[in-house]
Amino acid sequence: MKELHFKQLDEKLFHEKMDNGLDVYILPKKGFSKTFVTFTTKYGSIDSKFVPLGESEEITVPDGIAHFLEHKMFEKEDGDVFQKFSGYGASANAFTSFTRTAYLFSATDHLYENTETLLNFVQEPYFTQATVEKEKGIIGQEITMYDDQPDWRLYFGTIENMYKDHPVKIDIAGTIESIDAITAEHLYTCYETFYHPSNMLLFVVGAVNPEEMMTYIREHQNKKEFAEFKPIKRSFPNEPLEVAKQENKLFMDVQKPKVYVGLKAKETSIQGDAMMKHEMGIQLALELIFGRSSDFYVQAYEKGWIDESYAFDFTLEKGYGFAIIGSDTSKPKELVEAIKKELKKVEEKWPFGQSDLDRVRKKKIGYFLRALNSVEYIANQFTRYAFNDMDLFDAVPALEQITVADLQNAFASIQGENQQTVFSVLPKKEQETS
Amino acid sequence: MFQSIELQPGIHLHIRPTDQFKTVNFSFKFKHELTNQSASERSVLANVLVHSNEQFPSNPAFRSYLDELYGTILYLDSSKKGSNHYITLLAETVNDQYLSTDGVLDQVLNLLQTVLFRPNLEQGKFKDSIVKREKDSVIQRIESLYDDKTRYAQQRLVELMRPNHPASIGANGTIDAITAITNESLFDAYKKMLEEDELDIYVVGDVNVEEMTSKLQQAFEFKARQLNQKDLHKDVEHPKVEKNAVNEYQEMKQGKLHIGYETNVTFTHPDFPKMQITNGIFGGYPHAKLFLNVREKESMAYYVSSSFSSAYGLLFVLAGIDASKQEKAVGLIDEQLEAMKKGEISQNEIDQTVAMLKNQLKEALDSARGQIEIFDQYKDLGEEFTVDSWVAKWATVTKDDIQEMAKSINKQLVYFLSGKEEMSHEGASL
Secondary structure (H helix, E strand, O other): OEEEEEOOOOEEEEEEEOOOOOEEEEEEOOOOOOEEEEEEEOOOOOOOEEEOOOOOOOEEOOOOHHHHHHHHHOEEOOEEHHHHHHHOOOEEEEEEOOOOEEEEEEEOOOHHHHHHHHHHHHHOOOOOHHHHHHHHHHHHHHHHHHHOOHHHHHHHHHHHHHOOOOHHHOOOOOOHHHHHOOOHHHHHHHHHHHOOHHHEEEEEEEOOOHHHHHHHHHHHHHOOOOOOOOOOEEOOOOOOOOOOOOEEEEEEOOOOOEEEEEEEOOOOOOOHHHHHHHHHHHHHHHHHHHOOOOHHHHHHHHOOOOOOOOEEEEEEEOOEEEEEEEEEOOOHHHHHHHHHHHHHHHHHOOOOOHHHHHHHHHHHHHHHHHHOOOHHHHHHHHHHHHHOOOOHHHHHHHHHHOOHHHHHHHHHHHOOHHHEEEEEEEEHHHHHHO | OOEEEEEEOOEEEEEEEOOOOOEEEEEEEEEEEOOHHHHHHHHHHHHHHHHOEOOOOOHHHHHHHHHHOOOOEEEEEEEEEOOEEEEEEEEEEEOHHHOOOOOHHHHHHHHHHHHHHOEOEEOOEEOHHHHHHHHHHHHHHHHHHHHOHHHHHHHHHHHHHOOOOOOOOOOOOOHHHHHOOOHHHHHHHHHHHHHHOEEEEEEEEOOOHHHHHHHHHHHOOOOOOOOOOOOOOOOOOOOOOOOOEEEEEEOOOOEEEEEEEEOOOOOOOOOHHHHHHHHHHHHHOOOOHHHHHHHHHOOOOOOEEEEEEOOOOEEEEEEEEOHHHHHHHHHHHHHHHHHHHOOOOOHHHHHHHHHHHHHHHHHHOOOHHHHHHHHHHHHHHOOOOOHHHHHHHHHOOOHHHHHHHHHOOEEEEEEEEEEHHHOOOOOOOO
């Protein structure tokens, strides 16, 4: 077991790679009564083309299968896993993203019983055609629920505009039609390929004794047998640099138009320290251009082009990346023009200097230290960073070292009109009158 | 847990020194009677006070300063509980020990004082342009409810069950009442908040109690106030609900089923712990009857759950279902409650629910905000709150108690919001 001490942050992290390849991290937090545990596989909705374990031909599985598999992991021959967690007073959950599937619980008691339940239910699949069919009704309602959420539709509409072929453009849960094709056999194939311990990470944070817990996990894992691990062969289509569509819209029963400007990233191949510096650079640049203290924000707010829903964000993973800026607005045209004008201004002449950087850097360091109060943030973000060969606890030193030139260089990834798209959700009544 | 002192009649300071967090949290809770007018005025007021102030008369200057203070979070929040409205001034700042500079905490204290006592005035009034903009902003917040179908359906259910009653008055007020606000009426509301509201101040973090108390006493000159103590949880009269089912329609795919029930139990009632367990077994958790039978057995829903609103003694069931299955879903939900009324409750269900309630309470205390909110709620009970004392209350609850509670739950209204194509011959009953 390795011990890493982050003095400035007053945190100690313990790490061990198990013989079966599983990475285990433990971070004790003083004063906490709960322990939060996540068990995550590097497998998400975009992994739909791959060579199954032990085979040589690539296959394509139905859209939404990673999420479907996540649902089905909870049902076992002897009943629902939630029953076990409830018996030990743990709240359990799971989520599927584009690149990860995470199973988790938080508990203030019976830590070892709950950890055992988590490890066992994720490492012991049980799928039958009958239980798979039954789940289609539940997930069908989940998909329908998201279909009625205008903000979700806006987000996916924007991604769909940006991406021509990459599966990030497909809704994580798939569609009612795509999940209809899923079989128990599909689930076993995906499970065997992506749920090998060497493709997974276990993070324990909160009230925990690190030595005891590490010993417990090691003994537990050593009792189980797994197939020999071979690197997973995933494949993704070649995606053009520029956006697929520059504009699109959707009519829904909403009160006010909603609009997003999406900026498709050109640089999506880096990992590790370079990726951390790059994504931080873009986030800080966006904060300077579109943040609450920016000239843009003041103008847009005073003119009533944005409201409290205004937001901007940058997402980066291997193979895709995008920034999104938008708001509910009664003036979608004016808002989009203003955002594009602001981007153009920055492209033509970089307006920010050292004091600007120092200010947003301080803001970001404060944000990070605040986030370390949250065991959920630590476990989820640490895992996301680790899957991209980055270390969450390097964030403060990396922030301290970043320069104005780094921001400007990183920003180049999302600049240019070919990277820009606009997606709007408009009130149905506007469609009827137009 | 918290050390409490009375600073002035009606003003209490509660400090919890702890090194659990890397930040220090402040919360100033101003309490006032909840009406459509007070909620409207106070929501706009919260926005105006956080926009700018005498020291930072423009919003970007104010925001830049917060950035410089290591991204200190500072905002005002408008909320309600029972028959009271709250304006809460919240701040969270990084503890100086983690920073290369110090003195940040003192600057934040000064800033809190500025936000409350030195607003951005022009000839003794708020600036007209800011008032107008922030009125619009709160109106837009209210309008956006329509776009969130679950929240909208829940609001409609409560309006139909308890019209003109604190249960259905929104914390942001109404569009009409906000439109009617003038600069003068807003300034009056501000004066009243500072001079008349009951105030609780909370501090959580690695602080010295004596030092923090004296700093707060120096910086904030609050005057004593008369307490108009009303029973927070006393039920307000409400007219009898005429209908027992209402269907409404919008352009949407899923059907939103919201069922409202009456009970005689509120937060201060001795049966409250029994009702918490009853709700938990009915639909509060993934081991509950609703989850197992409506979701897992029948595959009818992705979400189906119940929640108990202890401030008003109301219980709600929420489910997202196929619009054609309203009748079947209502039947299944009724069956689960009927089963409980007949005493079909296992010891395992009780044990699971108590374990979950206990975990939820202990977990909530792992955040500074959670510590403040729980202490603030339980202090109204007039007995010292500890996790163990609540766990002890749950431990004595029996199957018979839960059956009795279930029998006292009366279904009052079934509200269903669904797509327009389902309208058929039924017709909208709005």
